[in-house]
Each structure stands twice: as C-alpha cells, then as structure tokens.
Amino acid sequence: MIVTIVLTAGQFFAKAQYKDPGILPPPPPSNDTQWGVASLDSAGMPNLTPTIPPTYEALAKSTLAADLKTPDNVKTEVEYDPALGCYIVRTKVGEFEIGTPFMLTPEQYNDIELRRSMQQYFNRRNGELVKGKTEKEPFNVLDMNFALGPLEKIFGPGGVQLKTQGSVQISAGIKSNKTDNPALSLTARRKTYFDFNQKIQANVNATVGDRMKFGMTYNTDATFDFDSKNIKLAYEGKEDDIVKNIEAGNVSMTTGSSLIRGGTALFGLKTTMQFGKLTATALVSQQNSESQSVNTKGGAQTTDFTINADEYDENRHYFLGHFFRDNYDTFAQRLPYVSSGVQITRIEVWVTNKSGNYNQSRNIVGFMDLGENKVLSSNYWQPNPAYDNTCNQSNNLLQTIKTEYPDARNINTVTQALEPLQAYGIDGGKDYEKVESARLLQSSEYTLNPTLGYISIKTALHADEVLAVAYEYTYHGQVFQVGEFSADISQSDQSLYVKMLKSTTVSPRTPIWNLMMKNVYSLGAYQVQKSNFRLN
Structure with a gap:
C-alpha cells in the first residue's frame, strides 16, 4: 500500500491511493477544525475530541485528541472472548474501568491493527530521516566517513569510509658500553646509542563508494618479510563494464592450467577485462617469493644447497x-x-x-x-x-x-x-x-x-x-x-x-x-644424515 503524506498549515493527514471498502478511510480535513478540536459551540468555545473513544466509528474514523497526552496510567486493553467470537476493548486505570467497554468483530479489529501498524511504520521512517539530518556523529580519526557528492555517479554510493584497527607498541632506551682498552682513546672507550623496539600490528581499510577499495596490513611479527607489509588498491566494475577489476599492490595470480603455474607474493598491477565471452587478465608484477622443490626418498628429505666460499661460520x-x-x-x-x-x-x-x-x-x-x-x-x-x-x-x-x-x-x-x-x-x-x-x-x-x-x-x-x-x-x-x-x-x-x-x-x-677456522659452514639444516650427504 502506497501512502502520500500531505502537510498543510497546522495539520497533516494520510491520503490513500486507492479505496478499500473493508477499511474505513481517515476523515477529510475541515477548514474550521484544528488539531484535536472538533468544532466550536454557540459561545465560541471549542468542543474537544474525547480522549476515550466510545465506539468503533469514533476509534476508526474520528481524529483523536491531540491537545493533551494521555496519562501513562491510562491503559487500553483488548481481550478476545471465544464464546462471543469478538474482541472487547476496555479502558482502565489500574484495575478500574473508566469507560464503557465495546465489542469489535475480528474484521474490525484487523482493520484497526493494520491502520496502527502503518502509522507506526511511517512515523518511524520520518523520525529516521529527521534524525539523520539533524544529528551528526562525532568525528573519529580511526573511523571516518565523508560524502562524495557528485562523484557518486563515478564511484557509486557509500561515500569515503576509512577504518583503522590494530595496536602499536614502541619501547625506547639508551645503552652505554664502556671498554677499558688502553689502546683506545678516552672518547672511544665509551659508546652510547639509542635502542628502539617496536611492535606494530595495524590494518587500514578504506572504501570510495562501492567500487574502489584500499587495504593495508603492517605486521612486524610476520614470519616472512613479504607478509609484513601488504598494500592493495582495488577497483571493481559493474556487471556490464568492460573493466571488471583493477588491482595494484600485493596481488595474486591463479591459472586454471597445470602447464602455467600461478605466482604468490606478487607486487605490481593486475587488471581483468571482459569483451563479450572473452575474459582477459593482464599482470605486471615483481615476485618476492621463491619456490623450491623437495625430494623425499625412504622417508628422508633431500634438498640441494649452494654456499659461497666466504660464507663460513665465523666467530665460533x-x-x-x-x-x-x-x-x-x-x-x-x-x-x-x-x-x-x-x-x-x-x-x-x-x-x-x-x-x-x-x-x-x-x-x-x-x-x-x-x-x-x-x-x-x-x-x-x-x-x-x-x-x-x-x-x-x-x-x-x-x-x-x-x-x-x-x-x-x-x-x-x-x-x-x-x-x-x-x-x-x-x-x-x-x-x-x-x-x-x-x-x-x-x-x-x-x-x-x-x-x-x-x-x-x-x-x-x-x-x-x-x-x-x-x-x-x-x-x-x-x-x-x-x-x-x-x-x-x-x-x-x-x-x-x-x-x-x-x-x-x-x-x-x-x-x-x-x-679462527674458516673451513666450517652452516647448512641451516638439522638431523642431516652422514650417509646421504654429498659435497661437490
């Protein structure tokens, strides 16, 4: 059901777009009737609408009183009588009835509940619109949101959103070493330097509309160097766009063929385009990882190694x-x-x-x-x-x-x-x-x-x-x-x-x-079997 809200001087009412004989429409506005005032008597005094509706017609057709708020202790209860098959409406203050009860048929009760639910829905929507215009969220550096304005036609709705999460721990100190070496000068015997240690785990996520996304991850405790810093800028096109996706930063490459292997830990530019039924993926990047082949024989792992002659195990x-x-x-x-x-x-x-x-x-x-x-x-x-x-x-x-x-x-x-x-x-x-x-x-x-x-x-x-x-x-x-x-x-x-x-x-x-022996080298391996070791 579509309802049009018409606002006039001092009053507003809901005008239905169609007529349903099963539901009583609201009364038309009157030029000499104000909100909560039915008419004027012979002395020129207003006749107020009764606070307690006496009948179903007064409850469904007449405009309720709006000059005063109903006290909180006045409650309207609806009870269903299975013997009569009707709903009984009672108005009470505590346990005492202050009005004459009247009965409603199931059809009448359903009509009133429908009208009340519709009124509550539109009141809630109007309240959200007014609240969004009048109230502003406090500014937060870690969670920012800006409107794009005319640029929404390019990047889509949603505005600019920036959210930061994580933790940063920084410790600073001073170290001073003194060596009583007579061969050194007095100024060279003491060395003082700063000692800094940091532990950072931060995630930054930003979106521009619903098409462009930016993500950055920084972790100083990562196992590998290429995992410590991840930066990715992505643009996602719509279903009917030729450019489906553009990624810059840390990208990945996957192929559906076993002849051409994909790559990991790539840093560069990747784009995906579609021309009808043809999909083209272009990638220009630098690979920061290394792949190694491991051979096993009899439950033991064999690995090839290469060591330069000057890479001996020094000072040991x-x-x-x-x-x-x-x-x-x-x-x-x-x-x-x-x-x-x-x-x-x-x-x-x-x-x-x-x-x-x-x-x-x-x-x-x-x-x-x-x-x-x-x-x-x-x-x-x-x-x-x-x-x-x-x-x-x-x-x-x-x-x-x-x-x-x-x-x-x-x-x-x-x-x-x-x-x-x-x-x-x-x-x-x-x-x-x-x-x-x-x-x-x-x-x-x-x-x-x-x-x-x-x-x-x-x-x-x-x-x-x-x-x-x-x-x-x-x-x-x-x-x-x-x-x-x-x-x-x-x-x-x-x-x-x-x-x-x-x-x-x-x-x-x-x-x-x-x-100092310079003929000892470290393989960086453990539990090396002497019988299976070969050196060229």
Missing part, C-alpha cells in the same frame, strides 16, 4: 694453537683415523662476561703469543727450540710476566704494570687483553675435538668479546699445559694468565686471525 670455531692449525691436514689425512698422537684431557674456556652470572668468574689476562714457538707477534719473546709443540715452555712469555711484571696479577694495575712492553711493540688490546670477572663456559656451551685441537662455541661471539683458554694434553706420552687453570692460582682476586684466541681488535694482520 677456533684452533687452540698454531701447532694444531699447521698440522691439521697431516693429522686428518687418514680419516676417520686421526694420527695426531694428541689427547686433550682438561680445558677451561673463558669469555667476556655479559650474562651477569658471576658464580664461576675470574679475572684473566690473555696473551696472544702464550704457548707459541714458531708464529709469534713480537720478537721480544724468545722461542725454545726444545719444544716443537705448543706449551708454556715454548717461549719465555709466561716466565717473564711472572718474574718481571708481578703487578700484572692485580686486574686494576695490569695496564700500568705492562706499560713498559709498549717499547717492544706489545700493546694492550692487540697482544694481550685483560678481562674482569670473565665467565667460565660450561661443557655444554662448546664442543671440543680432543685429537685435532679445536673448539666450537655453541653461540657465536660478538666483535667486542674476548675468548681465552687454558688446557692440558698428552703428546707422545708426555703431558703439556698451556695457560693457567683456576686451581693453579687459588686466590680469586689474582688474575689468571691464559692463551688468547680472540681479542677485541679484529685484524687479519695479527697471528690469532688464523686461529
């Missing part, structure tokens, strides 16, 4: 001395049998303490030339030709430090005590390093090859960390020792003299540069 694997490095090929030429005659029986590995654990810590002074006979950084140390292998007696370094520089035992006076050695080209930070409260590594933190004489640290060392060792081994039935063990110097406040394998000064010109 070290020879214990030049004696083991120079004889490595000779000792390992008959693998799996190692013909070295060496068996390392005891070892202590010391590193710079950055963990804050001081349970097994000692002050150490590591010397580069300790235990060396042929490869020496300084000519000041005299080699002993009686010892061809590495040991404390291979040169006079340890004996000279003990006798001529006794103050080097005190970690606070190491720099001053060994300062005279600078005249012979022996400098701190290069030829020797002092480490206060160095940490003793547990046996689970490194792997020792007792016959070939090298160790592998489980965690790679940083450039500013020092690595030093003291070990004991047997060679051709004789026992040799390099460095001092913690049990040799019982006083914990005195420094230990140990063999330095890595210093804070990284230079290929120093002899200990060759102690």
Whole structure:
C-alpha cells in the first residue's frame, strides 16, 4: 500500500491511493477544525475530541485528541472472548474501568491493527530521516566517513569510509658500553646509542563508494618479510563494464592450467577485462617469493644447497694453537683415523662476561703469543727450540710476566704494570687483553675435538668479546699445559694468565686471525644424515 503524506498549515493527514471498502478511510480535513478540536459551540468555545473513544466509528474514523497526552496510567486493553467470537476493548486505570467497554468483530479489529501498524511504520521512517539530518556523529580519526557528492555517479554510493584497527607498541632506551682498552682513546672507550623496539600490528581499510577499495596490513611479527607489509588498491566494475577489476599492490595470480603455474607474493598491477565471452587478465608484477622443490626418498628429505666460499661460520670455531692449525691436514689425512698422537684431557674456556652470572668468574689476562714457538707477534719473546709443540715452555712469555711484571696479577694495575712492553711493540688490546670477572663456559656451551685441537662455541661471539683458554694434553706420552687453570692460582682476586684466541681488535694482520677456522659452514639444516650427504 502506497501512502502520500500531505502537510498543510497546522495539520497533516494520510491520503490513500486507492479505496478499500473493508477499511474505513481517515476523515477529510475541515477548514474550521484544528488539531484535536472538533468544532466550536454557540459561545465560541471549542468542543474537544474525547480522549476515550466510545465506539468503533469514533476509534476508526474520528481524529483523536491531540491537545493533551494521555496519562501513562491510562491503559487500553483488548481481550478476545471465544464464546462471543469478538474482541472487547476496555479502558482502565489500574484495575478500574473508566469507560464503557465495546465489542469489535475480528474484521474490525484487523482493520484497526493494520491502520496502527502503518502509522507506526511511517512515523518511524520520518523520525529516521529527521534524525539523520539533524544529528551528526562525532568525528573519529580511526573511523571516518565523508560524502562524495557528485562523484557518486563515478564511484557509486557509500561515500569515503576509512577504518583503522590494530595496536602499536614502541619501547625506547639508551645503552652505554664502556671498554677499558688502553689502546683506545678516552672518547672511544665509551659508546652510547639509542635502542628502539617496536611492535606494530595495524590494518587500514578504506572504501570510495562501492567500487574502489584500499587495504593495508603492517605486521612486524610476520614470519616472512613479504607478509609484513601488504598494500592493495582495488577497483571493481559493474556487471556490464568492460573493466571488471583493477588491482595494484600485493596481488595474486591463479591459472586454471597445470602447464602455467600461478605466482604468490606478487607486487605490481593486475587488471581483468571482459569483451563479450572473452575474459582477459593482464599482470605486471615483481615476485618476492621463491619456490623450491623437495625430494623425499625412504622417508628422508633431500634438498640441494649452494654456499659461497666466504660464507663460513665465523666467530665460533677456533684452533687452540698454531701447532694444531699447521698440522691439521697431516693429522686428518687418514680419516676417520686421526694420527695426531694428541689427547686433550682438561680445558677451561673463558669469555667476556655479559650474562651477569658471576658464580664461576675470574679475572684473566690473555696473551696472544702464550704457548707459541714458531708464529709469534713480537720478537721480544724468545722461542725454545726444545719444544716443537705448543706449551708454556715454548717461549719465555709466561716466565717473564711472572718474574718481571708481578703487578700484572692485580686486574686494576695490569695496564700500568705492562706499560713498559709498549717499547717492544706489545700493546694492550692487540697482544694481550685483560678481562674482569670473565665467565667460565660450561661443557655444554662448546664442543671440543680432543685429537685435532679445536673448539666450537655453541653461540657465536660478538666483535667486542674476548675468548681465552687454558688446557692440558698428552703428546707422545708426555703431558703439556698451556695457560693457567683456576686451581693453579687459588686466590680469586689474582688474575689468571691464559692463551688468547680472540681479542677485541679484529685484524687479519695479527697471528690469532688464523686461529679462527674458516673451513666450517652452516647448512641451516638439522638431523642431516652422514650417509646421504654429498659435497661437490
């Protein structure tokens, strides 16, 4: 049913577009009748419409009173009497009737309910229109909505909508590292820098009308780099448009043929057009992913790998001395049998303490030339030709430090005590390093090859960390020792003299540069079977 709302001065009424004899139409407007006023009496006073309708005709035909609001305690109830087959209309205040009840037939009751439901529907629609024009939603930066105006003919209805969701966490701090290295200037001993850490998970969705959409996703915790940032701008055409779809940003390509494979993690431009029954898809993009083929045989996975020669596993694997490095090929030429005659029986590995654990810590002074006979950084140390292998007696370094520089035992006076050695080209930070409260590594933190004489640290060392060792081994039935063990110097406040394998000064010109093994590579794989490994 279509109803036309006609508004006149001081009144409005509903005018039906057709006549149904089963429903009583509303009364026509009267020129001398105002809202809620029926007529004027002889004295010129208005006759008010009764608040309580006495009959069905008054309820369905007459205009109800509008001058006063019916009190809330006045209730009109409708009861159905099955014996009579009619509806009884009662007007009550509480439990007392204030009007004469009258009966309605089922047809009359249905007509009244239809008229009332229609009136409530149009009142609700009119209220929504008025509310939409008068009330404005508060401005929200994360959820914005703008009207397009004349541009709706191009992009369609809906306006511009922008919605942002997600979370952003930013932590900032300052780190300051101080290295008491006498070889460095005072300004270079302390390094202060800012430390920022951020965690962002944000989604931005925008629409322009019902045709253009924009989406952006930023996630710093994504597993892959190409998943951390996703940007997509899409335009969707109508059913009768030639251009069906245009996408820019992170797009995907799917094909219905097994001969031409689709691509993933694509960044570029994609368009879909339709010419009658012909559909054409064009794509120009850059692929940010890589596909690999995995072969399995007997339940095991086989994967091809390629590694450059300079991509060795650095700062983890070290020879214990030049004696083991120079004889490595000779000792390992008959693998799996190692013909070295060496068996390392005891070892202590010391590193710079950055963990804050001081349970097994000692002050150490590591010397580069300790235990060396042929490869020496300084000519000041005299080699002993009686010892061809590495040991404390291979040169006079340890004996000279003990006798001529006794103050080097005190970690606070190491720099001053060994300062005279600078005249012979022996400098701190290069030829020797002092480490206060160095940490003793547990046996689970490194792997020792007792016959070939090298160790592998489980965690790679940083450039500013020092690595030093003291070990004991047997060679051709004789026992040799390099460095001092913690049990040799019982006083914990005195420094230990140990063999330095890595210093804070990284230079290929120093002899200990060759102690770092550069023939160990990481495949990035686990549980590799030795029998199925092939190297070309």
